[in-house]
Amino acid sequence: PEEWIPLRPPEFFEQHRIELVLGETVVSLNTHAKTAHTASGKIFSYDALLLATGAEPVKLPIPGSDLPHVHYLRTLADSRAIIDKAKQAKRAVVIGSSFIGLEAAASLRARNIEVAVVAPEARPLEAVMGRQIGDFIRGLHEQHGVVFHLENTARSIGADGVLLTNGSTLPADLVVVGIGVKPRTEAAEKAGILADRGILVDEYLQTSVPAIFAAGDIARWPDPHSGQKIRVEHWVVAERQGQIAAKNMLGQKVRCNIVPFFWSQHYDVAISYVGYAKRWDRTDLSGSVEARDCTVALRTGSKTLAVITIGRDHQSLEAEVAFEHGDERALSSFGMK
Numbered sequence: 001p002e003e004w005i006p007l008r009p010p011e012f013f014e015q016h017r018i019e020l021v022l023g024e025t026v027v028s029l030n031t032h033a034k035t036a037h038t039a040s041g042k043i044f045s046y047d048a049l050l051l052a053t054g055a056e057p058v059k060l061p062i063p064g065s066d067l068p069h070v071h072y073l074r075t076l077a078d079s080r081a082i083i084d085k086a087k088q089a090k091r092a093v094v095i096g097s098s099f100i101g102l103e104a105a106a107s108l109r110a111r112n113i114e115v116a117v118v119a120p121e122a123r124p125l126e127a128v129m130g131r132q133i134g135d136f137i138r139g140l141h142e143q144h145g146v147v148f149h150l151e152n153t154a155r156s157i158g159a160d161g162v163l164l165t166n167g168s169t170l171p172a173d174l175v176v177v178g179i180g181v182k183p184r185t186e187a188a189e190k191a192g193i194l195a196d197r198g199i200l201v202d203e204y205l206q207t208s209v210p211a212i213f214a215a216g217d218i219a220r221w222p223d224p225h226s227g228q229k230i231r232v233e234h235w236v237v238a239e240r241q242g243q244i245a246a247k248n249m250l251g252q253k254v255r256c257n258i259v260p261f262f263w264s265q266h267y268d269v270a271i272s273y274v275g276y277a278k279r280w281d282r283t284d285l286s287g288s289v290e291a292r293d294c295t296v297a298l299r300t301g302s303k304t305l306a307v308i309t310i311g312r313d314h315q316s317l318e319a320e321v322a323f324e325h326g327d328e329r330a331l332s333s334f335g336m337k
């Protein structure tokens with residue numbers, strides 16, 4: 001239900017003397033005068049500034065991608081548009097086999113719409129969760145009637161179908177595209193704030209310009225757990241970073257040492273992921289993926305990078321605590337038979 005979506009009710013902002021200025025876009029920052037300038041000409045002064053501009057969907061650069069039955073899923077308006085179109089749609093093509101695409105596929109199948117998923121990968125989510133989970137997720141969606149067209153991409157979109165690079169055409173009266181997002185960094189970069197696949201911040205979430213902070217999908221922070229600068233696209237990470245940034249804007253010097261995590265829901269199966277792994281050389285499994293009761297640990301050498309669980313929420317919480325404390329001994333037990 002839509003009423004579940006707002007983090008705060010409107011009266012919260014009034015009670016806490018927070019002025020919401022909606023319908024305005026900041027187009028430039030003057031870091032010397034400490035002012036933010038909007039497209040309509042308004043100027044806002046600041047002592048401390050938080051950049052929380054989020055990310056926007058990567059657009060599909062093919063003919064027909066701007067047709068009215070082609071949708072992206074990022075905003076509430078996007079969600080409403082897809083739900084409205086789904087009332088009459090019979091066949092949908094989802095382009096992309098990552099979280100947005102597959103969760104959209106599951107939602108469309110729940111509405112009894114035929115769904116085909118097109119993606120260039122050999123198996124869904126393998127680059128994030130590994131081969132075992134990727135095969136399980138594919139099988140789960142196939143059990144619910146989803147048809148995969150993997151190692152394939154869309155060449156063009158027509159009024160009633162999607163032409164693939166292998167020459168075949170998939171009928172579709174609804175197309176949902178989920179091929180990733182890119183951080184909204186334009187105004188920050190124009191102001192001279194350092195960026196590299198996101199806004200670079202220190203352990204306090206401060207950017208290269210004093211008094212300017214960043215949080216959420218745009219922020220790349222030094223993760224003490226992985227030793228890398230990372231950017232995580234999950235709303236709970238954004239919420240926690242907002243809290244940390246707020247304290248630091250007030251001079252409290254709180255380090256961002258949160259453990260990245262996310263979960264993904266596919267039909268009646270929830271998959272939890274704790275940690276951060278871009279690459280790994282070993283996968284350890286305990287339990288049974290097929291029985292929906294398992295723990296998978298992604299490791300490089302003896303170091304545990306991430307822990308994935310299905311049907312084991314308590315273990316997921318235990319892994320988060322172990323990551324928080326840097327307890328490699330405890331982490332080494334996850335995924336072991």
